[in-house]
Amino acid sequence: MNIVVCVKQVPATTEVKMNKETNTIIREGIEAIINPFDTYAIEEGVRIKEQGGGKVTVISMGIPKVADLLRETIALGADEAVLLSDKAFAGADTLATAYTLSLGIKKMGPVDLIICGKQATDGDTAQVGPSLAAKLGIPHTTYVRKIEEIREGTIRCQRLTEDGYEVIEMPLPAVITVVKEINEPRIPSFKGLMKAKKAEIPVWTADEIAADESLIGLKGSPTWVVSTFVPQHNVNSEMIEGKPEEQAKILVDKLLSLQLPLSK
Amino acid sequence: MDYFFTEEQSMIKELAARIADEKIAPVALEYDEKGTFPHDIVTVLAQSDLCGVYIPEEYGGLGGGILEMAIVVEELSRACGGIALAFAATGLGSFPILLFGNEEQKKKYLPDIASGQKLAAFGLTEANAGSDAAGIQTTATLDGDDYVLNGTKQWITNGGEADTYTVMVCTDRSRGPLGFTALIVEKGMPGFSFGKKENKMGIRASVTTELVFENCRVPKENILGREGMGFAVAMKTLDRTRPGVAAQAVGIAQGAFDYAIKYSRERVQFGQAISSFQIIQHMLADMAIQIEAARALVYQTCRHIDSGAKNISKESAMCKVFASDMAMKVTTDAVQVLGGSGYMKEYPVEKMMRDAKITQIYEGTNQIQRNIIALELIKESKKKQ
Numbered sequence: 001m002n003i004v005v006c007v008k009q010v011p012a013t014t015e016v017k018m019n020k021e022t023n024t025i026i027r028e029g030i031e032a033i034i035n036p037f038d039t040y041a042i043e044e045g046v047r048i049k050e051q052g053g054g055k056v057t058v059i060s061m062g063i064p065k066v067a068d069l070l071r072e073t074i075a076l077g078a079d080e081a082v083l084l085s086d087k088a089f090a091g092a093d094t095l096a097t098a099y100t101l102s103l104g105i106k107k108m109g110p111v112d113l114i115i116c117g118k119q120a121t122d123g124d125t126a127q128v129g130p131s132l133a134a135k136l137g138i139p140h141t142t143y144v145r146k147i148e149e150i151r152e153g154t155i156r157c158q159r160l161t162e163d164g165y166e167v168i169e170m171p172l173p174a175v176i177t178v179v180k181e182i183n184e185p186r187i188p189s190f191k192g193l194m195k196a197k198k199a200e201i202p203v204w205t206a207d208e209i210a211a212d213e214s215l216i217g218l219k220g221s222p223t224w225v226v227s228t229f230v231p232q233h234n235v236n237s238e239m240i241e242g243k244p245e246e247q248a249k250i251l252v253d254k255l256l257s258l259q260l261p262l263s264k
Numbered sequence: 265m266d267y268f269f270t271e272e273q274s275m276i277k278e279l280a281a282r283i284a285d286e287k288i289a290p291v292a293l294e295y296d297e298k299g300t301f302p303h304d305i306v307t308v309l310a311q312s313d314l315c316g317v318y319i320p321e322e323y324g325g326l327g328g329g330i331l332e333m334a335i336v337v338e339e340l341s342r343a344c345g346g347i348a349l350a351f352a353a354t355g356l357g358s359f360p361i362l363l364f365g366n367e368e369q370k371k372k373y374l375p376d377i378a379s380g381q382k383l384a385a386f387g388l389t390e391a392n393a394g395s396d397a398a399g400i401q402t403t404a405t406l407d408g409d410d411y412v413l414n415g416t417k418q419w420i421t422n423g424g425e426a427d428t429y430t431v432m433v434c435t436d437r438s439r440g441p442l443g444f445t446a447l448i449v450e451k452g453m454p455g456f457s458f459g460k461k462e463n464k465m466g467i468r469a470s471v472t473t474e475l476v477f478e479n480c481r482v483p484k485e486n487i488l489g490r491e492g493m494g495f496a497v498a499m500k501t502l503d504r505t506r507p508g509v510a511a512q513a514v515g516i517a518q519g520a521f522d523y524a525i526k527y528s529r530e531r532v533q534f535g536q537a538i539s540s541f542q543i544i545q546h547m548l549a550d551m552a553i554q555i556e557a558a559r560a561l562v563y564q565t566c567r568h569i570d571s572g573a574k575n576i577s578k579e580s581a582m583c584k585v586f587a588s589d590m591a592m593k594v595t596t597d598a599v600q601v602l603g604g605s606g607y608m609k610e611y612p613v614e615k616m617m618r619d620a621k622i623t624q625i626y627e628g629t630n631q632i633q634r635n636i637i638a639l640e641l642i643k644e645s646k647k648k649q
């Protein structure tokens with residue numbers, strides 16, 4: 001099994017601060033960590049490898065310093081890590097990021113499974129995993145909370161939904177994005193830390209992955225962030241009391257009074 | 265304070281600290297309450313490679329010494345002195361093999377201990393042989409290719425959980441301590457079972473049981489050194505592991521101090537944080553002074569032993585006495601800083617006070633340690649004349 005895990009560097013804080021003028025995330029002075037959701041992706045990749053054999057390669061697009069974080073993933077059990085880094089990648093939105101990652105993954109040769117965290121804690125879009133699958137032309141499942149089985153070129157997993165889970169089976173190669181319910185990431189081993197210290201992290205530039213200049217970085221990013229805000233969820237709820245029949249009547253009357261458009 | 269650790273020692277400390285903070289601290293009070301063995305934490309330790317810090321690389325360990333062992337014990341004990349003991353008592357059970365085992369024995373037993381697949385234990389104490397270790401009555405008689413063991417060891421840490429036991433027995437009653445022999449006994453050997461499990465004041469996540477030998481057959485190749493060397497095996501082992509008890513004491517005290525100072529900044533009385541009262545400040549300062557002095561003595565003793573020094577009994581006893589008395593005082597003061605909260609089980613310091621007490625008792629009570637120290641000092645003084 002060739003497994004690729006995509007990781008992103010994010011600021012080590014849950015309260016992301018925005019630059020009000022440029023609408024971009026302020027990264028200065030904040031410790032950088034591996035996106036917490038990606039740590040579950042790494043752990044799952046390493047567990048699959050430990051059970052069935054294979055290789056786990058971690059990939060990230062980011063600034064040169066991200067190599068330090070990639071080294072950490074070696075301590076956690078990844079076999080190799082690759083950094084896609086180039087000035088030309090700067091300012092990438094989710095589309096350009098997915099394109100860039102897809103080229104990096106293609107350069108690695110045949111891959112069976114790509115694992116991403118469900119979303120990054122800074123941008124919170126959850127788009128890169130599915131976009132990456134689209135760019136590679138392979139199926140994907142998001143919010144995976146458990147891999148039930150990997151067998152004969154297929155994967156069957158449980159996808160977390162609001163009120164339970166769905167069981168989805170798809171052919172490999174495929175992309176899954178994972179939620180924190182899937183496992184408990186390990187603490188690195190001492191030997192892993194030693195290996196990580198010595199690990200070489202290759203850096204691939206735009207040229208080396210043969211990227212189309214118009215599809216990477218700011219140029220390849222059609223997304224314009226007009227403004228950012230935390231949405232307010234103002235739900236005015238009202239409890240309806242009485243016997244079930246009375247409650248039903250009150251509820252129907254209320255709904256009718258709202259004159260909601262009804263579809264046939 | 266910078267203790268000039270090597271890069272590897274610093275990495276070991278950081279890794280052990282992460283395990284303590286992320287994995288042990290959240291479950292420490294629960295294990296204390298239930299008094300059950302922390303199998304899940306042992307698995308985490310095994311995965312971390314830390315179980316083998318003091319075992320040579322050729323047997324799968326990390327090749328460190330007593331200092332590395334102490335660093336791990338101290339960090340783990342900050343979160344729970346009881347859970348840390350699963351690791352520390354394995355060290356106690358392994359040192360007889362490290363010091364006196366032959367190549368085959370080392371190859372057979374040490375790799376599984378280094379990887380954390382197996383735990384070890386050390387069986388010396390009996391009902392009538394505590395401080396007076398020379399009073400042991402468990403016997404072993406040679407019958408063909410086996411020793412046949414009879415007797416009961418008492419209060420053995422990791423009893424039942426460990427797979428590898430180094431046990432002191434009498435092979436020749438007529439010779440007193442010179443008739444003692446150390447044997448490696450494996451869990452599952454015929455005639456070897458576990459008796460009473462103790463219900464303890466502290467270190468409740470550690471398991472303490474009897475080892476019961478009823479015509480237990482142990483192959484004679486499991487002898488450590490030669491017949492008659494058992495007492496020396498035990499004493500030389502304890503000389504090397506007492507700094508581990510001292511490190512446990514330092515860790516417990518540090519955990520209590522950390523909690524107490526944080527609490528003192530948050531607790532408001534008379535309109536101000538109690539940390540603004542000078543009496544509290546001075547208590548905190550004294551606690552920190554004592555902890556740092558003990559830590560410095562422990563590390564230096566470890567380095568002294570790791571350097572290959574010959575005379576280590578006095579130093580090893582000194583650091584154990586100093587650190588354990590310190591831990592008892594510091595944890596008691598930590599309870600005082602917290603006031604009534606300190607007395608409540610919802611807060612971790614009363615447990616730390618209970619846990620600290622054992623460090624004054626086991627691996628030789630502090631009274632016995634003072635005996636050892638005084639006798640050495642008198643001997644040294646005589647030599648000078």
Ligand SMILES: Cc1cc2nc3c(=O)[nH]c(=O)nc-3n(C[C@H](O)[C@H](O)[C@H](O)COP(=O)(O)OP(=O)(O)OC[C@H]3O[C@@H](n4cnc5c(N)ncnc54)[C@H](O)[C@@H]3O)c2cc1C
Binds near residue numbers: 353625
């Ligand atoms: C939780 C726990 C875990 C343990 N784990 C192990 C283990 O893994 N393996 C093992 O072999 N043992 C173990 N022990 C045993 C431990 O080492 C002994 O309890 C300890 O050595 C003291 O012996 P004792 O309890 O019989 O006390 P005693 O010897 O009965 O001592 C009672 C009191 O008399 C004092 N005293 C005794 N003799 C003298 C003297 N000559 N001069 C001055 N004062 C003296 C002692 O200091 C003490 O205060 C453990 C004990 C406990 C409580």
